[in-house]
Amino acid sequence: MAQELFANASLFTPPEPENLETIDINPTIIEGLILRFMHINTTMVAHEIAAELCVPYYGVVEPILIQLRDSRLIEVTRGDMAAMSYVYTISDAGRARAMQYFEQTTYIGPAPVSLESYNRVVAAQSLKNITVNSDRLREAFDGLVFDEGILEKIGPAVNSGRSIFLYGPPGNGKTSICERIVQSFGGAIFTPYAIEVKGQIIKVFDEFNHVQIPPEEDMRLQGKYDRRFRLIRRPIIIVGGELTMETLDLIWNNEARFYEAPFQMKANGGAFMVDDFGRQRVEPKTLLNRWIVPLEKRVDFLTLHTGTKVEVPFDELIVFSTNLNPKDLVDDAFLRRIRYKIPINDPSHEHFRAIWKIVSEAKGVPYADEVVDYFVEKHMRSHGRPLRGCQPRDILENIIDVCRYKGVEPTVTAEMLDDAAQAYFVKFDDMNYKMLGT
Known part of the structure; x- marks a missing residue:
């Protein structure tokens, strides 16, 4: 039943408007968009206008273009038998009307619903x-x-x-x-x-x-x-x-x-x-x-x-x-x-291993249980630090950065783990600040 409901939801498709009578917005909104587009571009091909507005040319854009042309707000400067290929240029009167629309909004893009x-x-x-x-x-x-x-x-x-x-x-x-x-x-x-x-x-x-x-x-x-x-x-x-x-x-x-x-x-x-x-x-x-x-x-x-x-x-x-x-x-x-x-609690040692393994495989780094156990014993438990799910990713990314700098294949050694842990678990105490000269 759940699968059927999911399928119905996923197959929904909004129907294309057929003409100005069936489109859900006032045609003046489309007119304003056309004139704003043409004010910016000066000259546009009819099918380009329809594409910019994301509405059909026939039934929606065409009648408005005809109306604008009859009102001498735009004019056909080039065209053949196919109306979709007509090249329109905005007139001075059209620019004046476009500025009125710009005063309402400068929105340029697909026509709204x-x-x-x-x-x-x-x-x-x-x-x-x-x-x-x-x-x-x-x-x-x-x-x-x-x-x-x-x-x-x-x-x-x-x-x-x-x-x-x-x-x-x-x-x-x-x-x-x-x-x-x-x-x-x-x-x-x-x-x-x-x-x-x-x-x-x-x-x-x-x-x-x-x-x-x-x-x-x-x-x-x-x-x-x-x-x-x-x-x-x-x-x-x-x-x-x-x-x-x-x-x-x-x-x-x-x-x-x-x-x-x-x-x-x-x-x-x-x-x-x-x-x-x-x-x-x-x-x-x-x-x-x-x-x-x-x-x-x-x-x-x-x-x-x-x-x-x-x-x-x-x-x-x-x-x-x-x-x-x-x-x-x-x-x-x-x-x-x-x-x-x-x-959402801290991971167990077993889960920490599993996370480390997944990250290692994703990043192309060799994995071994002994590596994880070494890190946990030396840098976590001995310091009373809790395990966190993000630590395997952070530590391994640090090691990968070092390997890239040295020009060697990604690998994990005890020394690299120690260096990564030292960089990761920084304590900004007074001594550190003095050493930094602050």
Whole structure:
């Protein structure tokens, strides 16, 4: 059953608009985009205009070009029998009209979709349509060393669609766990490049946080679909100490005169992870209060710079992650609102070996149990240092850097381990500072 639900969610394709009667936005928005494009480029071929706007030429772009031409805002300077190959040049009157549109917004890019279309697309690809079972979760966590009991806690938490609180010492893979959770959702989803709300443009697609699927990797991109949408891997948006309350609302660019969607809106269909929870410039209680309505109602309310509230879908898993004591952050009443609290503890010696082996194989470094045991005994246990999941990667990368500098093949010796440990476990006490002349 879960497989069927997952398949239905993954095969959704937004239909291509056929004409101006069926497209979901006002034609004047498309007109403004065309004139802004032409003001910048002066001359454009008809099919290039359609490609830039990501809408069909016939039925959508063509009638608007004819209207602009009849109004003498643009003119055909070259063309043959095929209207798609006409070369258009903007007129002085067209430039004047374009400047009026620029005063409203300087947005240049694919035509936006309506908020209603965005809502339908999010609902069609909702996480509610996916059930993550034990096999799917185990497959997603393959190659990650962890306590087996973790899966039994994560599985129900993921299916709840509520928030998850991961806590424990730093460097033990809390971020990796969140990434694997999103991987267990599977598939790819369509997200709009931009949406239009009450005459305002909100840019949603994020080139940095969204991973776009190449056309050859998904059959849906081979046929007709609404090209105003981008097919992306289910997103995971990770924020840390830089998070503020302002970045959780629409971000207005006063010069460009359009909005950037907030982090949680970009995370729809995936996960939003607040890393280093408790180290933000926002009180933890204030940050948790921000999510009460979205988590209960599955909608979020954003504010335009005019003061108008906009209701948008909230379809994602929120993961809070911290290496601080949860009781030092919020009281018990607030902790109860987070249904699933999962400790991520230090790895055992056996798990530490397994992590070291995986990292060694990935980086092409010889592995031996004796090497790990030497490092643990001399540099960890004898100093009372706890094992951390990140240490094998960090130590081996240090050794690889040294080998590259010396021009030798990557290898691990006791001397190299000692040098790497000395560089890694630095104590910045008063003596060190004096030696550095500070």
